[in-house]
Amino acid sequence: MEILNVKDLKIEFNLSGHRKLHAVNGVSFSLNKGETLALVGESGSGKTTTALSLMKLLPDNGSIVEGEILYKNQSVINASAEKIRSLRWKEISIIFQGAMNALNPVLTIEKQLMDVIMHHDHLEENEARIRAEELLKMVEIDVTRLKQYPHQFSGGMRQRVMIAMALACNPKIVIGDEPTTALDVMVQAQIFDLLERLKKVLELSMIIITHDLSILGDTCDKVAVMYAGEIVEYGEVQDIYCHPKHPYTQKLLSSYPVIGGKKALPESIPGIPMDMTQIPVGCKFAPRCHKAMPICFEEAPIQKVENGHRYFCHLGGESL
Ligand SMILES: Nc1ncnc2c1ncn2[C@@H]1O[C@H](COP(=O)(O)OP(=O)(O)OP(=O)(O)O)[C@@H](O)[C@H]1O
Ligand code: SF4
Ligand SMILES: [Mg+2]
Structure with a gap:
């Protein structure tokens, strides 16, 4: 179709x-x-x-x-x-060209994922946290890494986070x-x-x-x-x-x-x-x-x- x-x-x-x-x-x-x-x-x-x-x-x-x-x-x-x-x-969503290098260095991955989810889906903080976990699992990253910062992620992992963000609103x-x-x-x-x-x-x-x-x-x-x-x-x-x-x-x-x-x-x-x-x-x-x-x-x-x-x-x- x-x-x-x-x-x-x-x-x-x-x-x-x-x-x-x-x-x-x-x-x-x-x-x-x-x-x-x-x-x-x-x-x-x-x-x-x-x-x-x-x-x-x-x-x-x-x-x-x-x-x-x-x-x-x-x-x-x-x-x-x-x-x-x-x-x-x-x-329709987009993983922007070069965006993995534009993650905010002073915010945790969890915070950055939650911001995207809360902005687009208008979810409460708790619901957004659960969705952030789901998304990280979806891109095959251990959820214990949610509290880490972009510099603790390899290039491949940062790109996985960008994919997770693109998937945030289904x-x-x-x-x-x-x-x-x-x-x-x-x-x-x-x-x-x-x-x-x-x-x-x-x-x-x-x-x-x-x-x-x-x-x-x-x-x-x-x-x-x-x-x-x-x-x-x-x-x-x-x-x-x-x-x-x-x-x-x-x-x-x-x-x-x-x-x-x-x-x-x-x-x-x-x-x-x-x-x-x-x-x-x-x-x-x-x-x-x-x-x-x-x-x-x-x-x-x-x-x-x-x-x-x-x-x-x-x-x-x-x-x-
Ligand atoms: N804001 C802009 N103002 C003026 N010209 C622009 C603007 N954005 C893109 N262009 C021009 O439009 C053309 C197409 O650019 P585009 O970014 O779509 O190419 P691309 O195929 O994605 O290239 P790349 O592989 O380098 O990302 C280029 O000539 C570019 O210089
Ligand atoms: S210049 Fe090359 S690509 Fe263009 S029409 Fe002629 S043969 Fe085809
Ligand atoms: Mg381009």
Whole structure:
């Protein structure tokens, strides 16, 4: 059952001197109950902006200028302030990018969890304390650690606390914005295992944002690859891994080492990300694309669809 549908979303940021930065340019995707979608792409491609818009949490200078976001078939964009308050954290919640480093160093983990619970769920102190214990158990941390401070927790444990906070109000969708960045590979795997278990037990849907396609493994069902504010390729995880059609996805997949695989060295993607204040004609990836042809600099590619696998490229989709 579909619970989220994003259609042709466009988001701009106002900059000084009446300039506009086109952060998200026509993004469409959907999410079913119990499904995990990965939003993948390099820095600045619009992943966080897309995620924040789902909860109407864009910074003041950002606005949705076109498109639609439907949560359970109801418009998020046109929802009243009251509706949005009941959507945030209770229906859709987010583990913010880098938030584990923003825990308050002078408050215990218990206090910080209780503050979140009391703020959003309006529970009494005693009830909030019981809920904080439940949440800590859920993220597999011993409840005796509730009285400790963030500096007594490892990075992985602090990230578990952030996951607990995101789960505080029983949301249906959890967004993890780079939930394992800055953690070592073993801890990354543990956090993904935990998210997978929680997803099953709590019947959650998830959106996982990452730079790194290689860490998604068995966690995701669908992948949306973003470049310069657009989803350039979208499909089932197996199709994206085994038959990537877009040259950017192909490069992204080869830019990470394959353990035990045939590639000795990861490849880099030449060039620099696009200046998002100037939208060029043609394909946005053309200046960096190893397969670019003259038409790529003149005409934007139209979408091609093969069994639900979508991509924007003038080429027919030669695989790696
Ligand atoms: N408040 C803002 N004002 C102006 N530009 C912004 C603002 N927030 C983001 N941007 C710009 O919007 C674009 C998309 O940013 P966003 O943070 O969504 O990218 P991202 O894919 O999440 O990158 P990263 O992987 O580095 O987190 C970037 O060009 C960024 O500089
Ligand atoms: S349209 Fe052209 S430039 Fe763009 S990704 Fe395809 S081949 Fe490369
Ligand atoms: Mg981001």
